[in-house]
Every structure is written in structure tokens, then in C-alpha cells.
Amino acid sequence: VSAAAVEFWFDFASPYSYPAAMTIEARAAAAGRTVAWRPVTMGPIFADLGWNDSPFNLQPAKGRYMWRDMERICAAEGLPFRRPDPFPANSVAAARAALVALDHDWGPEFCRQVFRAEFAEGADIAEPSTLADLVARAGGDPARALSDAVSPDNRPRLRAAVGHARGRGIFGVPTFLVGEEMFWGFDRLDMALGWPA
Amino acid sequence: VSAAAVEFWFDFASPYSYPAAMTIEARAAAAGRTVAWRPVTMGPIFADLGWNDSPFNLQPAKGRYMWRDMERICAAEGLPFRRPDPFPANSVAAARAALVALDHDWGPEFCRQVFRAEFAEGADIAEPSTLADLVARAGGDPARALSDAVSPDNRPRLRAAVGHARGRGIFGVPTFLVGEEMFWGFDRLDMALGWPA
Numbered sequence: 001v002s003a004a005a006v007e008f009w010f011d012f013a014s015p016y017s018y019p020a021a022m023t024i025e026a027r028a029a030a031a032g033r034t035v036a037w038r039p040v041t042m043g044p045i046f047a048d049l050g051w052n053d054s055p056f057n058l059q060p061a062k063g064r065y066m067w068r069d070m071e072r073i074c075a076a077e078g079l080p081f082r083r084p085d086p087f088p089a090n091s092v093a094a095a096r097a098a099l100v101a102l103d104h105d106w107g108p109e110f111c112r113q114v115f116r117a118e119f120a121e122g123a124d125i126a127e128p129s130t131l132a133d134l135v136a137r138a139g140g141d142p143a144r145a146l147s148d149a150v151s152p153d154n155r156p157r158l159r160a161a162v163g164h165a166r167g168r169g170i171f172g173v174p175t176f177l178v179g180e181e182m183f184w185g186f187d188r189l190d191m192a193l194g195w196p197a
Numbered sequence: 198v199s200a201a202a203v204e205f206w207f208d209f210a211s212p213y214s215y216p217a218a219m220t221i222e223a224r225a226a227a228a229g230r231t232v233a234w235r236p237v238t239m240g241p242i243f244a245d246l247g248w249n250d251s252p253f254n255l256q257p258a259k260g261r262y263m264w265r266d267m268e269r270i271c272a273a274e275g276l277p278f279r280r281p282d283p284f285p286a287n288s289v290a291a292a293r294a295a296l297v298a299l300d301h302d303w304g305p306e307f308c309r310q311v312f313r314a315e316f317a318e319g320a321d322i323a324e325p326s327t328l329a330d331l332v333a334r335a336g337g338d339p340a341r342a343l344s345d346a347v348s349p350d351n352r353p354r355l356r357a358a359v360g361h362a363r364g365r366g367i368f369g370v371p372t373f374l375v376g377e378e379m380f381w382g383f384d385r386l387d388m389a390l391g392w393p394a
Contacts (some may be wrong), residue, residue, distance in 0.1 A: 058246075059368060061366045061367070062368045065368065065381060068379070171259045171262065172259070182262055182265070184262060187382075187384050188384070
């Protein structure tokens with residue numbers, strides 16, 4: 001990670017990660033920063049707290065607020081929005097594919113394609129055929145990427161990412177890290193990008 | 198509540214309610230809005246979820262982030278900050294006193310005095326003698342205010358406030374309401390003030 005990079009930790013199942021993913025590159029460029037994409041799955045970290053579901057489902061009032069807030073945020077950002085069903089999506093396959101994709105220059109575009117499919121198009125991002133289509137849209141080789149995603153070499157990478165997230169104190173996403181300085185939530189993106197590297 | 202008013206729901210034990218309370222009147226005035234102060238205690242609402250402590254204590258990683266974030270926010274807002282001990286404060290007596298204070302024009306200043314005592318001066322806001330001093334600082338009659346605060350007429354008002362908060366879907370504070378449009382968190386204050394009445 002270069003000094004000017006902002007680490008962007010996200011889960012494909014996370015609603016507020018969607019507007020973050022769609023806008024972070026343009027905002028970072030305007031701020032003279034680069035983005036290090038860090039896919040993770042929050043399920044194991046939530047499980048540490050005894051949670052077996054999204055906090056937005058476990059806390060219905062918070063969930064109702066979040067869906068309304070997502071409508072407002074996406075409207076303000078000019079992003080299409082459709083509430084995913086089921087929620088939360090199983091994001092493990094997409095995260096494994098993203099770790100492979102991010103070894104290539106089409107990685108960030110693949111991540112945006114996944115978020116758009118899930119939060120704007122009603123697609124099921126747990127489906128391998130959906131992920132294959134999104135790899136192709138991003139400019140990658142679908143068969144090779146999905147084969148690499150489930151390979152014995154790649155599976156431990158997602159587990160390692162979860163371990164890194166836990167070890168750095170990440171408790172929710174999106175989280176932006178500038179060095180060890182942490183910013184949690186889409187509404188903190190601009191503050192993170194303005195934080196001295 | 199007038200059309201231009203923003204309802205400000207807060208708990209004296211809530212860290213992010215402190216910068217909200219200290220800055221909301223100036224921000225609202227700049228936005229052409231007025232503020233309706235709504236003290237509440239979140240304990241009973243958290244208890245609905247099975248929580249018997251602050252979420253910042255129940256989730257240690259989130260708590261660590263919050264304290265660092267409070268340092269940053271208070272520095273940015275020019276507010277002194279000292280981590281309260283114990284945390285969370287028992288805010289019931291202060292909330293009852295605030296309901297009395299807000300029947301008078303010195304109510305908002307009393308609320309700010311409570312937050313300042315707790316988050317900048319290390320005072321125990323559960324102490325009647327502390328609250329008496331803060332009433333005096335705000336321009337009220339301490340003996341009368343504290344007597345009214347614990348009167349049989351006043352105690353049900355705090356319970357009613359909790360019931361209203363629950364009924365309107367409040368799940369955390371500070372929360373800002375513009376009509377039924379909800380904004381949660383200090384970082385949403387300016388968005389709330391800009392929302393059409």
C-alpha cells in the first residue's frame with residue numbers, strides 16, 4: 001500500500017458498501033489518492049458477537065432506517081437502487097472471485113459490476129453463472145477467473161482477509177483505512193480521503 | 198413542532214450526542230431552522246434487543262473506534278473532550294431534569310451544560326449536586342428544578358419520551374427528525390437541516 005493509498009474494506013452483501021464502491025475511485029482521484037480494494041466477508045466477525053444474521057435484520061428499526069437511507073443516498077449520488085432479495089446476499093463466492101479479479105487491472109470494475117448487479121439489477125451474486133457474466137463484463141476471462149476463485153490456493157486468501165480485518169479492528173463495512181487511522185461508513189469517505197497519508 | 202423545526206433526540210450518555218448538542222443551534226440558525234430538544238434514555242430501547250449495556254461496551258472494536266472518532270470530531274469542532282468514566286453515565290436524572298428545564302428558556306443551555314460537564318469536565322451527571330450546579334449555570338432555580346424533576350408529575354414524562362422514541366423507530370441517538378424523515382448520527386446533522394420541512 002503506497003503512502004497515498006486508502007484501503008477500502010467492503011463486503012458485497014453490505015448496502016453502504018455499494019455507493020462507496022461506485023464513487024470511491026472518482027473521489028480518490030479528485031483527492032490525489034489511490035484505492036486499495038479489500039474484499040472481506042463480515043459473517044465471521046459478526047459471529048464473534050453472537051450474530052447469525054445482518055445487524056439490519058437483527059435490529060428491525062435500524063433495518064427500516066437503513067433501507068430508506070439507501071434510497072436517499074443513491075438518489076443523491078445518481079445511482080440506481082433496488083432492495084436485494086434475499087438480504088443479505090451470500091457474498092462468499094463473489095469475494096473469492098474479487099480476490100482473483102483484483103490480481104488484474106479489471107478487478108475494481110468487476111467489484112463495481114457485482115455491486116450494480118446486486119443493488120440495481122436484482123441479480124443473485126451467489127450464482128456462479130451471474131459471476132461469470134460479471135467477469136466478462138469487467139473484461140476478464142470468466143472460466144479461468146471462476147476456476148481460480150475456488151482453487152485451493154485462493155480459498156485461504158478470503159479467510160486471511162477476514163483475519164486481517166478482525167486484527168485491525170474492523171467491526172463493520174465499508175471501512176476506510178489511511179495507515180492505521182480508521183473511518184467507518186460511507187458518510188466518512190470524504191473525511192478518509194482528506195486525512196493526511 | 199413548527200414546520201421549520203428539526204427534532205433533536207438525544208441521550209446524555211451518548212457520546213455523539215455531545216457534539217450534536219454543542220453545535221446544533223448555530224447550524225440550525227444558519228439553515229433557517231429551529232430545534233426541538235428531545236431528551237430520552239436509550240436503555241429501555243436497547244433492552245428490547247437484549248442489550249444490558251452500551252453497544253460501545255458490548256462491541257469492543259466498535260467502542261475503540263468510537264473513542265478515537267470522538268477525539269477527531271471534537272478536535273474538528275473545537276470542543277474539549279475527555280472520555281467519561283464510568284461509561285455510560287446513568288443519564289436518567291439528567292434527562293428528567295432536562296424535561297423540566299426545557300419548559301423554560303434556559304433548557305437548551307442546561308442540556309449543553311450537562312454534556313460539557315460529562316464529556317469535557319469529568320463530572321458525574323448522575324449526582325444531584327452536579328445537576329443543581331448545572332441548573333444554576335444555565336440560569337434556572339436549582340432547588341425548584343430538581344424538585345420538579347423527581348415529582349410524580351415529571352417521572353412519567355421520561356417514560357413517555359422513551360415510548361415516543363420507540364414508536365417513531367428511533368434505534369440510536371443522536372437522531373434528527375424532520376417530520377417523519379429520520380437522520381441518525383452526528384454526521385447526518387447537516388443533511389437533516391437541509392431536508393425540506
